[in-house]
Amino acid sequence: DSGVTQTPKHLITATGQRVTLRCSPRSGDLSVYWYQQSLDQGLQFLIQYYNGEERAKGNILERFSAQQFPDLHSELNLSSLELGDSALYFCASSEGLADTDTQYFGPGTRLTVL
Amino acid sequence: GQSLEQPSEVTAVEGAIVQINCTYQTSGFYGLSWYQQHDGGAPTFLSYNALDGLEETGRFSSFLSRSDSYGYLLLQELQMKDSASYFCAVRDSNYQLIWGAGTKLIIKP
Numbered sequence: 001d002s003g004v005t006q007t008p009k010h011l012i013t014a015t016g017q018r019v020t021l022r023c024s025p026r027s028g029d030l031s032v033y034w035y036q037q038s039l040d041q042g043l044q045f046l047i048q049y050y051n052g053e054e055r056a057k058g059n060i061l062e063r064f065s066a067q068q069f070p071d072l073h074s075e076l077n078l079s080s081l082e083l084g085d086s087a088l089y090f091c092a093s094s095e096g097l098a099d100t101d102t103q104y105f106g107p108g109t110r111l112t113v114l
Numbered sequence: 115g116q117s118l119e120q121p122s123e124v125t126a127v128e129g130a131i132v133q134i135n136c137t138y139q140t141s142g143f144y145g146l147s148w149y150q151q152h153d154g155g156a157p158t159f160l161s162y163n164a165l166d167g168l169e170e171t172g173r174f175s176s177f178l179s180r181s182d183s184y185g186y187l188l189l190q191e192l193q194m195k196d197s198a199s200y201f202c203a204v205r206d207s208n209y210q211l212i213w214g215a216g217t218k219l220i221i222k223p
Contacts, residue, residue, distance in 0.1 A: 002156065033211075042201065042215035043157065056210045090156060097209055102147075105156035 003027065004106035006091050012112045018079040021109045025072055025093030031055070032074040033103060034066055035090040043090070049074055050097060078111070086113045116140045118214035120202055125220045126192055134187045134200050134217045142207020146178050146185045151216070152198045160187070160200075189219070197221045 003026035013019055025032050034046040045058035049068035060066075063081075068074040078085060088108045094101035118138045126132040136146065145164040149157040163169055163178035163185060175188040189196055199216040206212055 002158070043213045045211065045213065048210070056208060058210070092157075102159040102162070103149075103157075103211065105158065107156050 002104040002106065004091060004093050004104050006089075006106035006109050008109060009107065010110050010112075012114065013081060014114055015081055015083060017081050017113075018077065019081065019111065021076040021078070021089055021091075021111075023074045023076070023091030023093075023106055025074070025091075026104055028095065029093035029104070030072065030096050031094045031101070032068055032072070033092040033094075034060075034074070034076050035092065036087050037090060037108075038084075038087045046076070055097070081113045083113050086111055116206060116212050118202055118204060118212060120200075120214040120217045122215065123218045123220065125222065128192055128194060128221055128223050130192050131188065131190045132192060132219065134189075134202075134219070135184070136186065136202035136214055137182075137184050138202070138204045138212075138214075139183060140204050140206045140212055143180065143183075144205040144207075144209070146176070147203045147205070147211070148174075148176055148187045149201045149203065150198050151201065157201060192221050194221055194223070 005024045030051045033048045036044045046060040048056040066076045090108045092103040092105045120136045147162045148160040151157040161176040168177045173190045178185040201216045202214045203211045
């Protein structure tokens with residue numbers, strides 16, 4: 001158990017809908033990262049927050065947005081969903097911004113868009 | 115552009131040694147990390163190299179050559195439970211972690 005929690009574990013929805021994925025980082029970790037992993041693919045970095053502020057942006061679509069709240073939990077919002085958005089979405093957390101910071105991953109949310 | 119290259123699949127025999135290579139091309143470099151991911155599971159941290167040389171942690175070792183932009187993960191005394199995907203990742207000058215596509219390690223008895 002990494003200490004990172006993600007809800008829900010599974011989500012099934014229809015095209016055009018909007019969903020919100022939630023992540024609680026490990027206690028004390030200030031950085032939160034979001035990743036997308038499609039079937040048998042690598043990890044695609046989406047976005048990083050550090051202590052409530054956006055820190056880095058990867059290949060995140062304009063239909064997607066995220067935020068980190070004062071209690072450091074984070075939410076990833078996916079809107080106008082398409083079939084291709086079906087994937088495993090991981091949240092990870094780390095202590096800070098140091099280059100040695102290990103990322104601890106949550107169990108992921110499996111999103112299925114029908 | 116930034117890229118990390120690693121083999122898509124490697125097959126080895128239980129009890130043997132296997133090496134998974136990773137070459138990278140990134141804007142800046144702070145360190146090379148390795149993560150393990152079992153099917154359906156979350157990636158878990160294995161090792162981190164910031165300096166040239168070999169780092170050993172039990173049956174796993176990781177090597178880095180900054181001049182060659184190259185590193186590898188070495189797994190010894192392979193066990194069936196080591197069957198997983200292995201990802202290398204580089205932290206670039208923006209502190210972003212750039213990920214390789216992953217290497218699927220298949221272990222045969």
